Every structure is written in structure tokens, then in C-alpha cells.
Amino acid sequence: MKEGPDITLLGSLIGDPARANMLTALLSGKALTASELAGEAGISAQTASSHLAKMQSGGLLIQRKQGRHRYFALADDDVGSLLEAMMGLAAKKGHLRTRTGPKDPALRRARVCYNHLAGDLGVQMMDSLLAKGFLTPENEGLGLTEDGRRFFEGFAIDLAPLEKLRRPLCKSCLDWSNRRSHLAGSLGSALLTRFYDLGWARRVENSRIVSFNTPGEKEFMRMFAV
Amino acid sequence: MKEGPDITLLGSLIGDPARANMLTALLSGKALTASELAGEAGISAQTASSHLAKMQSGGLLIQRKQGRHRYFALADDDVGSLLEAMMGLAAKKGHLRTRTGPKDPALRRARVCYNHLAGDLGVQMMDSLLAKGFLTPENEGLGLTEDGRRFFEGFAIDLAPLEKLRRPLCKSCLDWSNRRSHLAGSLGSALLTRFYDLGWARRVENSRIVSFNTPGEKEFMRMFAV
DNA sequence: AGAATGCTTCGACTACAATCGAACTATGAA
DNA sequence: TTCATAGTTCGATTGTAGTCGAAGCATTCT
Structure with a gap:
């Protein structure tokens, strides 16, 4: 012992x-x-x-x-991942907060997970990137393909500085609402920033909710169709 | 909030x-x-x-x-995974138990993680199975290839009953000592059982340590070379 | 049946940790 | 300098959760 x-x-x-x-x-x-x-x-x-x-x-x-x-x-990211993992288990075991507010559905649809996108839309994005062969599962994480490299550069995301960081570029993170994976790591973080910059979405004050506006969601859906 | x-x-x-x-x-x-x-x-x-x-x-x-x-x-497996994840973070943050006993190295080498093999040997097995193309990363988990199917059947592991279970066949689980993945799920569990049956290894009483004997370890190394 | 083992329930005790008021330090504004 | 704001430290209070002894069920053994 x-x-x-x-x-x-x-x-x-x-x-x-x-x-x-x-x-x-x-x-x-x-x-x-x-x-x-x-x-x-x-x-x-x-x-x-x-x-x-x-x-x-x-x-x-x-x-x-x-x-x-x-x-x-x-x-660090690990702390965030642990918290999400605990939320996943807590949700599965039915340990919900006393008042499950009206925000709950919005939270399940799109929210911030430490610094990247989570919720239904986050999971969809991950699925789409994998299906199109832009990301590929590797040993114990995720890898970026040549196609993916072109795709992200075309989306005005500069990969060079991200790759210099100690932080992993791609990482998968378990979603508590879906029990599926979404994209974390510095690339996940950069994508979310890009959505803000493009005006597709904004943060809801005092909440983890990410709110997409109508044209923004349309663009998102076109780009990350499954 | x-x-x-x-x-x-x-x-x-x-x-x-x-x-x-x-x-x-x-x-x-x-x-x-x-x-x-x-x-x-x-x-x-x-x-x-x-x-x-x-x-x-x-x-x-x-x-x-x-x-x-x-x-x-x-x-369930999720509880085990959460505990391992917490141990991973705790180890990283230096929250060790007061007395890190002499068993510690053995524990890092090979131990039981809920019902499957963890530690250096567990990670090596996972790496080998992936490298040889017996397992392959899928959407959010692990998949079994045709080659893999033949390999496991040849190792006297009957896959049919395992696939009938609700439990996933293959799953990856994060190792606290290595911060790498090893194989969980019903297949991981079946493999460990097989090692016991073959007399390659045994459980150390009152501990999570799995002790391989010399010929057993030799066979293991041959079978799961990297 | 009676005795023994394994476990739970009840009640009382204790220790610790969360809490806040008040006083103190540090930075910034007037 | 003086005042205001942000944050920490100290001390005292309180509530609660962990602990065990004793008693109570349940199951098995003889």
C-alpha cells in the first residue's frame, strides 16, 4: 500500500x-x-x-x-483536462448542480474549454478535420497532415510560431456533454481565436458559452461539414 | 455561474x-x-x-x-481512468506519498491498472501493437485491424465473446508513470489474463505490481518488440 | 440452537477547515 | 501627502466530516 x-x-x-x-x-x-x-x-x-x-x-x-x-x-492544459474529465464522470453519474439553468443547452452547443472550442460544435469540427484527412490520429495524440497544413494556412493561421511552443500543437480533449473528443492544443486555441477575429462568434459575458451569430454559424457549418 | x-x-x-x-x-x-x-x-x-x-x-x-x-x-472503467489521470497530474505536480517505497520501480515497470497492464511494459505493448498495424487509431479510440484480428486469435484470445460486451474492445488509458497511453478495454484485460495463464507473469500479493519471470519476460519482449 | 464472523447503524467525541471581522501591506490616484 | 482600492495575514468562531465504541442484523459454521 x-x-x-x-x-x-x-x-x-x-x-x-x-x-x-x-x-x-x-x-x-x-x-x-x-x-x-x-x-x-x-x-x-x-x-x-x-x-x-x-x-x-x-x-x-x-x-x-x-x-x-x-x-x-x-x-496548464493538464489541469483543464482533468477538470473536464471530472465533469464528464460527474455528468455520467448524474451529479448535476442543483439548478440546471436555462443556459445549459447553449453550453452544450458551444463553449470554451480552457482555451479552445468544446460542445457539439467543437466535436463536429474535430470529426470534420479527421474525416477530411487534415488531422490524423498518431501514437498517442493527433498529427497534422500535409493537406491539413495547407488548409490551416489557407485559413490564415500561421503554424510556424505555434510549432515553436512547448505546448503540443494538436491534442484531443474529452467533452463532458458529448463524451466525444474535440480539438485542444495550441491549434485548437488558434482556431477559436480566428472565429472571434472573423466575427463568427463571441464570448457571452460571465459564462463559458460561445455564441455564434447566424452568418458565422453558416460559414462554420460550410467549413466543417461532416 | x-x-x-x-x-x-x-x-x-x-x-x-x-x-x-x-x-x-x-x-x-x-x-x-x-x-x-x-x-x-x-x-x-x-x-x-x-x-x-x-x-x-x-x-x-x-x-x-x-x-x-x-x-x-x-x-466502471471511467472511474479507473479518472483515478489514473489524477495520479498523472499529481505525479507531475510532485505530490508524492510521504514514503516512496522500494516497490516504486517495480510499479513503474509493470502494474495492474484496474484490469489491464500498465507501466513501461504496458506502454511498450501498446506501441508495438500500433507499430505492427494490429491496432489503429480511430475517431476517438482504437480499432482492431484484420491483421490484428489474426494476431490475437493466434494468441488464443477469442474475440467473439469480447465483442458482444457493452464495454469497448479497445481503449487507451493514460499511464501516470510514463504519461503515455497503454491498452485498456476488454482486449487489454484479456491480454493480461493470457499472460497469467501462460505463466509469464503473476500478481504480487497486496500490490498492483505485476511480476514477470525471466522466460515470460523474454517471450513478452519477443512478441511485443518495438 | 448457539456461537462466530462480517458488516452496518447509532451516538458521542474530536479535529480541522471554511468562514468572516479587523488590522496590515502594497500599489495607484488625487 | 493623503486617500482609495486590491489583496493578504491574524484571530476567533462555527459547522461538519471523520473517527471509534457499543449495539444490532445477517449469514455461515458447528
Whole structure:
């Protein structure tokens, strides 16, 4: 017994409601200040401060000072993936939040997962990219084909700087609402940014929802048909 | 806010040391009795009973009555995967258990992950099966090729009954010690069983370690060379 | 039937962690 | 300099979850 890594710390960090709310808010990919997170969790600033310190020393968060603000963000993609994975299992086991609000359908359709697109549209995009042979499954992840390289460059995504990063270019991430994979990694992130830039979609304030407008969705559907 | 599934319950269930010890023990794939689990966690029977009830109602465990014993096991593969994923992140963040025992290297080399082979050897097997074209990455999982079908049948693994199960045949599972994938699913489980039957390896008592004997390891290496 | 084992329920105790008010530090604005 | 805002630290309070002893069922053994 007492073999392997210790999962209790991670579990207990995630297991507190206030902290879970903060983490969920940060899953939107935006860095938030301590007071914003306190508001998100519905607790006082002092309490939030203590929680944030714990999560930081536990490796879940990183902190960036900027003027008199302190911005907190998820430490890395792995933390985001774990949170999504837990949401997947929680959903499967029926652990829903007390009030499943009216936003729920919109959230299932298109939302931000840390920094890339998730939900029905995210899964569809992934399927389409695979079906057209732009991405291809590799050893343990995803690879970019020559066709894919041309496609993305044609979509005004500059691959060169992305490939220089330590972060993997393509990665698959499990979707809690669909239990299917969608595209993560720096390429997934770049695609989402491109959708914003093109004016196809925008972020809904204070939420993970990504809202496509009518022409934007039309373009998206044409480009990522299955 | 308050969007999506609730991860606090899962987190807090996993976040208690006694429960985490039990879950880790169950990750060996064996069903254990309440008293065995109490011993594993180092707590009294009463306390264990309360923990087990909570984990059961939280969907992490299932219970099977057999005579005057109650056997507990992980509820499904997803629970096992989540635990391995958490161990992966915990290891990466340096959350090791206080005493990293002498068993640790053996554990990294070959261990049971719920019901299939993990560790260096598990990863090597996966790599070999992919390299030889017996398995192939598919949409969101793994597929069996015609060559692969012949290979496994030749290895005296009867695929027909496995394919009838609701459980997926092939599945990849992330390894915490390697951060690479190994083969899960009913096929992964069948392979491990076959190794036991052939006398290549055996389980080390009260541990997740799988110990290969010299000729067994030789055969394994020949069969799953990379 | 009676005894023993395996497990759960009940009740009481304890320890710890979340919480907030108040005081303190740091940055920025007037 | 003085004031205001953002955040942390300290101390005290509170609630709750983990813990075990004792008693209660259920099943098997003799």
C-alpha cells in the first residue's frame, strides 16, 4: 500500500464548493483577479485569498501580478483536462448542480474549454478535420497532415510560431456533454481565436458559452461539414 | 455561474485519505471486501462502512453481496481512468506519498491498472501493437485491424465473446508513470489474463505490481518488440 | 440452537477547515 | 501627502466530516 502518487491533495482542493466554482470559472480560459473569483464563488475576499493560496501551492493555479491586481489562471492544459474529465464522470453519474439553468443547452452547443472550442460544435469540427484527412490520429495524440497544413494556412493561421511552443500543437480533449473528443492544443486555441477575429462568434459575458451569430454559424457549418 | 456538472462531490470523495487509499487498492482491479478495505486504509470497520456507503452512492463503487461478505469494486472503467489521470497530474505536480517505497520501480515497470497492464511494459505493448498495424487509431479510440484480428486469435484470445460486451474492445488509458497511453478495454484485460495463464507473469500479493519471470519476460519482449 | 464472523447503524467525541471581522501591506490616484 | 482600492495575514468562531465504541442484523459454521 501507499503506492504511487498522492491524489488526496488534488481531490480535496477540487472537492470544496468555493474552490470548484473558482476553477470552473477559470476553465473559461480567462485569467481572473482575486476579487472576481471571490465574487464567482460567493465568498469574502479573505476567504478567497486563502483558497487561492492553497490552489496555487497545490499546483492548480498560477498567479501573475499586474499593478495592484493579481490575476489567477489554471496552471496548464493538464489541469483543464482533468477538470473536464471530472465533469464528464460527474455528468455520467448524474451529479448535476442543483439548478440546471436555462443556459445549459447553449453550453452544450458551444463553449470554451480552457482555451479552445468544446460542445457539439467543437466535436463536429474535430470529426470534420479527421474525416477530411487534415488531422490524423498518431501514437498517442493527433498529427497534422500535409493537406491539413495547407488548409490551416489557407485559413490564415500561421503554424510556424505555434510549432515553436512547448505546448503540443494538436491534442484531443474529452467533452463532458458529448463524451466525444474535440480539438485542444495550441491549434485548437488558434482556431477559436480566428472565429472571434472573423466575427463568427463571441464570448457571452460571465459564462463559458460561445455564441455564434447566424452568418458565422453558416460559414462554420460550410467549413466543417461532416 | 453554476454551469455544468458538479465536480465537488467527486473531488471530496477522492480527497479523503482513507477513501483514496481504498480507491487506490481497488485500482488493482480486484474486488475487495469491506474489511480488507478497512485494513488497506488503516481505519476501523465502522468508519470504512460509512466511507464505502458514500462512495457507492456517489457512483464510484459498486457492491456485490456474496455470502456474508460484501465485495466492492470500482463502478466502471471511467472511474479507473479518472483515478489514473489524477495520479498523472499529481505525479507531475510532485505530490508524492510521504514514503516512496522500494516497490516504486517495480510499479513503474509493470502494474495492474484496474484490469489491464500498465507501466513501461504496458506502454511498450501498446506501441508495438500500433507499430505492427494490429491496432489503429480511430475517431476517438482504437480499432482492431484484420491483421490484428489474426494476431490475437493466434494468441488464443477469442474475440467473439469480447465483442458482444457493452464495454469497448479497445481503449487507451493514460499511464501516470510514463504519461503515455497503454491498452485498456476488454482486449487489454484479456491480454493480461493470457499472460497469467501462460505463466509469464503473476500478481504480487497486496500490490498492483505485476511480476514477470525471466522466460515470460523474454517471450513478452519477443512478441511485443518495438 | 448457539456461537462466530462480517458488516452496518447509532451516538458521542474530536479535529480541522471554511468562514468572516479587523488590522496590515502594497500599489495607484488625487 | 493623503486617500482609495486590491489583496493578504491574524484571530476567533462555527459547522461538519471523520473517527471509534457499543449495539444490532445477517449469514455461515458447528
